[in-house]
Amino acid sequence: MGKECSICGKKRQVGNNVSHSNIKTKRTFxxxxxxxxxxxxxxxxxxxxxxxxxxxxxxxxKPAARSAE
Structure with a gap:
Protein backbone atom coordinates (compact mmCIF):
# COMPACT_ATOMS: atom_id res chain seq x y z
CA MET A 1 0.00 0.00 0.00
CA GLY A 2 2.43 2.69 1.14
CA LYS A 3 2.07 6.45 1.01
CA GLU A 4 0.41 6.77 -2.39
CA CYS A 5 -2.97 8.16 -3.45
CA SER A 6 -5.23 5.28 -4.48
CA ILE A 7 -7.09 7.49 -6.99
CA CYS A 8 -4.40 9.38 -8.94
CA GLY A 9 -1.22 7.58 -7.81
CA LYS A 10 0.45 10.69 -6.38
CA LYS A 11 3.37 9.80 -4.09
CA ARG A 12 6.41 11.43 -2.54
CA GLN A 13 8.82 13.50 -4.62
CA VAL A 14 12.52 14.05 -4.05
CA GLY A 15 14.22 17.43 -3.96
CA ASN A 16 16.94 19.35 -2.19
CA ASN A 17 17.29 21.27 1.06
CA VAL A 18 19.32 24.33 0.16
CA SER A 19 21.24 26.03 2.97
CA HIS A 20 22.28 29.66 3.17
CA SER A 21 25.73 28.66 1.89
CA ASN A 22 24.04 26.86 -1.04
CA ILE A 23 24.93 23.35 0.18
CA LYS A 24 22.34 20.90 -1.12
CA THR A 25 21.15 17.78 0.72
CA LYS A 26 18.39 15.41 -0.32
CA ARG A 27 14.89 15.65 1.16
CA THR A 28 11.44 14.31 0.33
CA PHE A 29 8.14 16.08 -0.24
CA LYS A 62 -18.01 9.31 -0.34
CA PRO A 63 -20.48 6.65 0.87
CA ALA A 64 -23.72 7.46 2.66
CA ALA A 65 -23.53 7.87 6.42
CA ARG A 66 -23.37 4.68 8.47
CA SER A 67 -26.65 3.50 9.90
CA ALA A 68 -26.98 3.52 13.70
CA GLU A 69 -27.06 -0.06 14.93
Missing part, protein backbone atom coordinates in the same frame (compact mmCIF):
# COMPACT_ATOMS: atom_id res chain seq x y z
CA UNK A 30 5.22 13.91 0.89
CA UNK A 31 1.79 14.02 -0.72
CA UNK A 32 -1.00 15.37 1.51
CA UNK A 33 -2.83 12.06 2.06
CA UNK A 34 -5.93 11.46 4.17
CA UNK A 35 -7.38 8.09 5.16
CA UNK A 36 -10.99 8.19 3.92
CA UNK A 37 -13.94 5.86 3.54
CA UNK A 38 -14.46 5.63 -0.23
CA UNK A 39 -17.24 4.05 -2.26
CA UNK A 40 -15.72 2.06 -5.11
CA UNK A 41 -17.38 1.83 -8.56
CA UNK A 42 -18.72 -1.68 -7.79
CA UNK A 43 -20.52 -0.35 -4.68
CA UNK A 44 -18.09 -1.61 -2.03
CA UNK A 45 -16.95 0.71 0.74
CA UNK A 46 -13.32 0.62 1.85
CA UNK A 47 -10.75 2.81 3.56
CA UNK A 48 -8.26 4.29 1.11
CA UNK A 49 -5.41 6.78 1.23
CA UNK A 50 -6.57 9.75 -0.88
CA UNK A 51 -4.77 13.01 -1.64
CA UNK A 52 -6.51 16.29 -0.91
CA UNK A 53 -6.40 17.28 -4.60
CA UNK A 54 -8.65 14.33 -5.44
CA UNK A 55 -10.99 15.21 -2.56
CA UNK A 56 -11.32 18.83 -3.72
CA UNK A 57 -11.83 17.96 -7.37
CA UNK A 58 -14.64 15.46 -6.68
CA UNK A 59 -12.81 12.36 -7.95
CA UNK A 60 -13.69 10.60 -4.66
CA UNK A 61 -17.21 9.30 -4.05
Missing amino acids: GANLQRMRVQLPNGEVSREMVCTTCLRSGRVV
